C-alpha cells in the first residue's frame with residue numbers, strides 16, 4: 235500500500251523527529267537523498283552542469299545542500315536565488331565552500347541557465363498559490379531555450395513548485411519535473427492530477443519520519459498484494475447464489491451496448507450470477523448467454539445481492555422509475571451515468587445499505603452544480619464533497635480515479651491509463667464494481683478493486699483497446715494480481 239500524508243501531518247511528524255535529532259540533521263538527510271537521486275538521473279557527476287532554483291525557505295535549503303554535495307564531486311553548480319536575502323544561510327555557505335556559485339535571478343545570464351540537470355527548490359510544502367511572477371518568469375526563461383538545445387532533466391525537491399501539496403491543484407505557473415524526490419512521505423498532490431502530471435517519476439527519500447506518522451494516511455493507493463487479499467474467491471461450499479448475484483439495470487432500446495458492456499464487466503467481477511433487467515435483453519443474451527435476463531423493471535427481476543443502475547438507461551420516466559426501484563432495495567447499489575441524473579441527496583443518505591456513485595468529471599460537476607473544469611482541477615476536494623453530500627461512497631473517474639467514503643482515507647487508483655478513455659469502458663467498470671459488491675466487498679473496496687483491475691486490464695488489452703477488449707482482459711488482470719501479489 236502506498237500512503238500519502240497532508241502537509242499538516244508531515245509537519246507534526248517532522249517536529250517530533252526534529253526534537254530528537256541534532257540541528258540540521260533532517261535537512262542533511264533530505265539533501266543526501268536528493269543528491270543521490272540527482273546522480274542517478276545524470277548518470278555521471280564530474281563536469282555535469284547543475285542549476286539550482288532556490289526559493290527563500292527550507293526547500294531552497296535542501297537544493298543548496300544537495301548542490302554542495304554535487305559540487306564536491308566535481309559538478310559545476312550554479313544557484314539562482316529568488317529571494318537572495320532569505321536564501322538558507324547554511325546551504326548557501328556550504329555551496330560556496332564546495333566551489334559552487336550563487337546569484338540573484340535578475341543577474342543570471344541566459345548562458346548560466348543552460349544545464350544538464352535543474353533542481354527545483356523554489357517552494358515545497360510551504361508554497362501556496364501559483365508561482366509568483368519572478369519565479370514564473372525564471373521558469374519561462376528556462377523553457378525558452380535556444381532552438382535545438384537539449385532539454386535539461388528537472389528534479390523537483392519534495393514536490394514540483396507551484397503544485398498544491400495537499401490537493402494536487404495547479405492554480406497557476408508550476409514546474410514540470412522529470413522526477414521528484416519527496417521526503418519522509420508522499421504528499422497527496424504527487425498522486426492526484428493535475429499535480430501528478432507535473433511530478434514525473436516520484437522517489438520517496440527515507441528521512442526517518444515513518445514512526446512519527448499516524449496509522450491513518452490522508453490518501454492511499456492499493457498495490458497488487460492489497461488487491462489480491464480483497465479478491466472474492468470461491469470456497470468448496472460455494473454455489474452461484476452464495477458467490478453473490480448482481481443485478482444490472484442498464485441499456486435501452488437506443489443504447490443496448492451499454493447493457494452488454496456492463497454485464498460483460500459484471501460477469502468478470504467475482505459474483506456467481508448476473509441478472510439483467512431492461513430493454514436490451516436480446517443483445518445481452520446474444521453477447522453473454524449465461525445472463526439471467528428479464529425484459530421488465532428491476533423490481534420484477536428476482537433476488538440480487540447488489541444492483542448496478544444507469545449505464546445507457548436514458549433519461550425518461552421509465553429510467554427514473556428503474557433508479558427509484560433500485561434505490562428502494564435494501565442491497566448495495568451502484569449508480570452510474572444516466573442514473574446519476576435522478577439522485578436526491580436526502581434519499582441516498584437515508585438508505586441503510588451502501589450506495590456507490592461513479593460519476594466522471596462532467597457528471598460530478600452536474601451533481602455539485604459547478605463547472606466541469608472546477609472538478610478536474612480540484613478532484614480531491616470534489617470527490618470528498620460528493621461523498622459528504624450524498625452520504626455515499628463516490629468513485630470519481632478520469633485521469634486520476636479517486637474513491638472517497640466517509641472519514642476513511644481517499645483511495646487513488648494507480649493503474650489508470652489514458653487508453654481507458656474509450657467509449658463504453660465506464661460501463662464495464664460499473665458492472666465490475668457492482669459484481670464485487672454482490673460478492674461481499676464493502677463499497678470502498680469494491681470501487682477501488684474494480685478501478686484497479688479495470689486499469690490493469692486496459693494495460694494488458696491490445697493497444698489501442700476497445701471497451702469489449704478491456705472486459706475480455708479482466709481475467710488476465712485478476713490472474714496477474716493473484717500471481718504477483720507479495721512481489722510488489
Ligand SMILES: NC(=O)C1=CN([C@@H]2O[C@H](COP(=O)(O)OP(=O)(O)OC[C@H]3O[C@@H](n4cnc5c(N)ncnc54)[C@H](OP(=O)(O)O)[C@@H]3O)[C@@H](O)[C@H]2O)[C@@H](O)CC1
Pocket residue numbers: 244245248260261264289290291292293294296317320356357358359360361362363364365366369391392393417418441443
Ligand atoms: N517536512 C519535513 O520533514 C522536511 C522538510 N524539508 C524541506 O522543507 C520544505 C518546507 O520548507 P518551508 O517550510 O521553509 O517552506 P518552502 O516549501 O521552502 O516554501 C516557503 C518559501 O517559498 C516562498 N513561497 C511561498 N509560496 C510561493 C509562491 N507561490 N511562489 C513563490 N514563492 C513562494 C515563501 O515566501 P514567503 O511567503 O515567505 O515570502 C518562502 O520563501 C519541504 O518542502 C522540504 O523541502 C527538509 O529539509 C527536511 C524534512
Ligand SMILES: Nc1ncnc2c1ncn2[C@@H]1O[C@H](COP(=O)(O)OP(=O)(O)O)[C@@H](O)[C@H]1O
Pocket residue numbers: 571594630631632633634635650651652653654655656657658659660661662663688
Ligand atoms: N485520461 C484518462 N486516464 C485514465 N483513465 C481515464 C482517462 N479518461 C477516462 N478514463 C477512464 O475511462 C473510463 C471512462 O468512463 P466513462 O467516462 O463513464 O465513459 P463511458 O461512458 O464511455 O463508458 C473511466 O474508468 C475513467 O476513469
Ligand SMILES: [K+]
Pocket residue numbers: 293354355356357358390391392393394395
Ligand atoms: K520544489
